[in-house]
Amino acid sequence: MTATALQAKVHPAVEGGLLLEVADLSVQTASVTSITFTDPAGTALPGYVPGSHLVVQYGDGANAYSLTGSGRHPSEYTISVLRVDDGAGGSLAMHRLAVGDLVRVSHPRSAFAPVATARHHLLIAAGIGITPMLSHARAAAERDSEATLVYVYRPGQGAHVQEARELLGPALAECTDRGSFQEELTRRLTDQKLGTHLYVCGPAAFMDTVLARARELGWPQGRLHSEPFGAAELDQGEPFTVNLARSGVTLEVPAGVSLLEALENAGKGVPNMCRKGVCGECYLPVLRGAPLHRDLYLSEQEKSANTTMMCCVSRSLDQELELDL
Amino acid sequence: MCPIAMAPAAGTGPEAGFRGVIRVTFGTAAVPAAEGDAGMAGHDARFDAADREALASLIAVLEQARVGVRLVLAGPPADVAAAAAAAAACGLLEEEVTLLANESGRRLVFCAHCRTANTTVQGVGSEVDxxxxxxxxxxxxxxxxxxxxxxxxxxxxxEAA
Structure with missing residues (x-):
């Protein structure tokens, strides 16, 4: 075990989670590695809903990664990590893990589940967005439900291509250039039987394109599902001050530190889960000041009301915010 | 699951892969105007009631249709609701179906005691034997x-006996 892998301080996102051992590393492509975790005592792991993710601690930070298994009776958890050289450092830390290292992880969390009543699952993935789709495809195969996967990747850069081929056979369409993908997408979007649900994961711009095209072709919102963890990382933001009205405490939130982290550091932690502006758990009432909303949870109307904010990602437009805390 | 569809009678359904608006009327209801569906291809069908044959025919049309299709149902509440249930079983979402029930028409009242499906023209909130x-x-x-x-x-x- 390397000395740096396990941190003494437990990140709040993995508190009450699991302590797992790296059991296997497998290189998928030049920049993607799969990491398999098991319980050091060899016990079975909690099952999960297809499309779930795992929060893994690295150093002082923690990142969410999609689990690639079907989630039924797992004895191991596998994630695939794309190395991002100019990111916050999470993916680099994952790529440095060695077999035998211990890591703290959360319990699996479901935020991208298959629709139980769907008559067909149309899965659309780009690049590393393949990971939750692999989970969906495996679950569909196990449950004998119908799934089709359209997978876009750069030539020679496709992670899990072989597994996808074996899992899906003729139900897999591979695209390695933009033009052929646009054609394939339009063809698929205009030829799905009723009861089909669409799931998309990949870079934010890719997801936007797919969802916009689907809406254009008459797909209602209820049939469209996207994995927001594919969203781009947010910038560090400007420093600001928060005034906690009920506690009478004033805190500085420096650039690069989230309001949630600042609250936790001051012993004022609030309930939270995804820490990515998705789940809505860390909502805080705002008494004064205009938050800089960066979450995917609040509606446009709620955002413009400026009475609530998601403290995990949102910051402040004003120098000072007053919170009902 | 979608109930097993009967083969549609030749020449009655829209073409396979239809993604326009299917407008179904029961009884003497007027064919609804294509509000908000401007530019979408239409397919109209009229039935006396949402009986087994009418529903089988609707299901056959829906089985041929593709995501993007919209369904408009007009007529007495009992017929509109029966057709809506068949459409939901075929996988249509609420957002894809418009219900135009004629409020004074017949309704289905399911007996909690003997499971008989009664039909009545009485309004909601009334009583039926x-x-x-x-x-x-x-x-x-x-x-x-x-x-x-x-x-x-x-x-x-x-109430006291």
Missing amino acids: CEGCATTLAFSGHFSRRIGGYLGFAAHAE
Whole structure:
């Protein structure tokens, strides 16, 4: 075990989670590695809903990664990590893990589940967005439900291509250039039987394109599902001050530190889960000041009301915010 | 699951892969205007009632249709609800179906005591005598979209005998 892998301080996102051992590393492509975790005592792991993710601690930070298994009776958890050289450092830390290292992880969390009543699952993935789709495809195969996967990747850069081929056979369409993908997408979007649900994961711009095209072709919102963890990382933001009205405490939130982290550091932690502006758990009432909303949870109307904010990602437009805390 | 569809009679359904608006009317209801569906291809069908044959024919049309299709149902509440239940079983979402029920038309009241499906033109909140067990049934807002009818339960059951 390397000395740096396990941190003494437990990140709040993995508190009450699991302590797992790296059991296997497998290189998928030049920049993607799969990491398999098991319980050091060899016990079975909690099952999960297809499309779930795992929060893994690295150093002082923690990142969410999609689990690639079907989630039924797992004895191991596998994630695939794309190395991002100019990111916050999470993916680099994952790529440095060695077999035998211990890591703290959360319990699996479901935020991208298959629709139980769907008559067909149309899965659309780009690049590393393949990971939750692999989970969906495996679950569909196990449950004998119908799934089709359209997978876009750069030539020679496709992670899990072989597994996808074996899992899906003729139900897999591979695209390695933009033009052929646009054609394939339009063809698929205009030829799905009723009861089909669409799931998309990949870079934010890719997801936007797919969802916009689907809406254009008459797909209602209820049939469209996207994995927001594919969203781009947010910038560090400007420093600001928060005034906690009920506690009478004033805190500085420096650039690069989230309001949630600042609250936790001051012993004022609030309930939270995804820490990515998705789940809505860390909502805080705002008494004064205009938050800089960066979450995917609040509606446009709620955002413009400026009475609530998601403290995990949102910051402040004003120098000072007053919170009902 | 979508119930097994009967083969559509030749020349009656839209082409396979239809993604336009299917407008179905029951009884003498007027064909609804294509509000908000401007530019979409249309397919109209009229039935006397949402009986087994009419529903089988609707299901056959839906089986040929593709995501993007919209369904408009107009007529008495009982027929509109029965067709809506069949459409939901075929995988249509609420957002894809427009219900235009004629409020004074017939409704289905499902007896909680003998499971008979009664038809009545009485409005919601009134009473009807069950054709199966003669119980006087009250029915109000308790509506099943799956069954396409209201729950009828013994009226005045809580009053002293």
